[in-house]
Amino acid sequence: MKLAILIAVIDPSLGGVLVFGHRGTGKSTAVRGLATLLPRTRVVLDCRFRCDPAADDSLCEECSKRKATGSLKSRLSPVPVVDLPLGATEDSVVGALDIERALSRGEKAFMPGLLARAHRGFLYVDEVNLLEDHLVDLLLDVAASGENVVERDGLSIRHPSRFVLVGSGNPEEGELRPQLLDRFGLAVEVATPADLATRVEIVRRRDAFDRDPAGFVASWAKQENRLRRRIAAGRDRLASVAVPDDMLERAARLCLRLGTDGLRGELTLIRAARALAGLESDTVIDISHLRRVATPSLRHRLRRNPLDDAGSSTRVERAVEEVLA
Secondary structure, three states, rough: HHHHHHHHHHHHHHEEEEEEEEEOHHHHHHHHHHHHHHOEEEEEEOOOOOOOOOOOOOOOOHHEEEEEEEEOOOOEEEOOOEEEOOOOHHHHHHEEEOHHHHHHOOOOOEEHHHHHHHHOOEEEEEEEEEOOOOHHHHHHHHHOOEEEEEOOEEEEEEEOOOOEEEEOHHHHHHOOOOOHOOOOOEEEEOOOOOOOHHHHHHHHHHHHHOOOHHHHHHOOHHHHHHHHHHHHHHHHHHHOOOOOHHHHHHHHHHHHHHHHOOOOOHHHHHHHHHHHHOOOOOOOHHHHHHHHHHHHHHHHHHOOOOOOOOHHHHHHHHHHHOOOO
């Protein structure tokens, strides 16, 4: 789970991470812990949508007008990790008319929603399999276009909204819609630890945090700083990681062996392997990278096989042993 999240941080174009597993296994804790690990990004000063001053093709209308008349001032800002609650309304997600300004000043003004706050960051949906269908449709539209369009209450607003979608849930509470499942780049399963030593260590750390939160955070500060530097270096290195033709062929063979629909499987597999190589300071992807990212990249893209009662992870692992030996 942690490796999949780090890979998505290195290369946001992967499409996000889906985490399914038992209750109480730290899924939400791990995702929300991202906020302190991510390097700060540069945003346009006083922009409601956190526009990137270096991106001419994805500026909001206000920033485009300001850039046409001069340079854009910018500042460093923390990367947002925004929660999308199950009970969220459509207005709170996409944005709506600012009622307070409308009543007090008689002005029609736009109040940005969660999609604006999550731009260039992470949008986290806990219990994603229980999300209302109309909100799922909204997320699919915006995730595909990278833009949020609001046409309501006399408002006509469009602004960039590119985010890494992270969802978690318990499969016992219902399945995810296929359209949304396909949008996640990586999917992982989390199970309750079965060995005694791991369970004892988890309880020990949790108890230490409860008794002295500040002291616990301070004791892990060096490790967090080290990981933060690895993430920053991995992002900088990503574009220079080479992908040999034989690795492309291996990825395609694996997807053919598993019968995945479309080409998203190969694309995700290569992107995830490249991000992993960048994270680990490697300059070329090889078989070891493909093997490590194969299961999270492909397990949620398999068709159901009535003649094979093995789980999707097991089917991917078997194919990996055959194709990526």
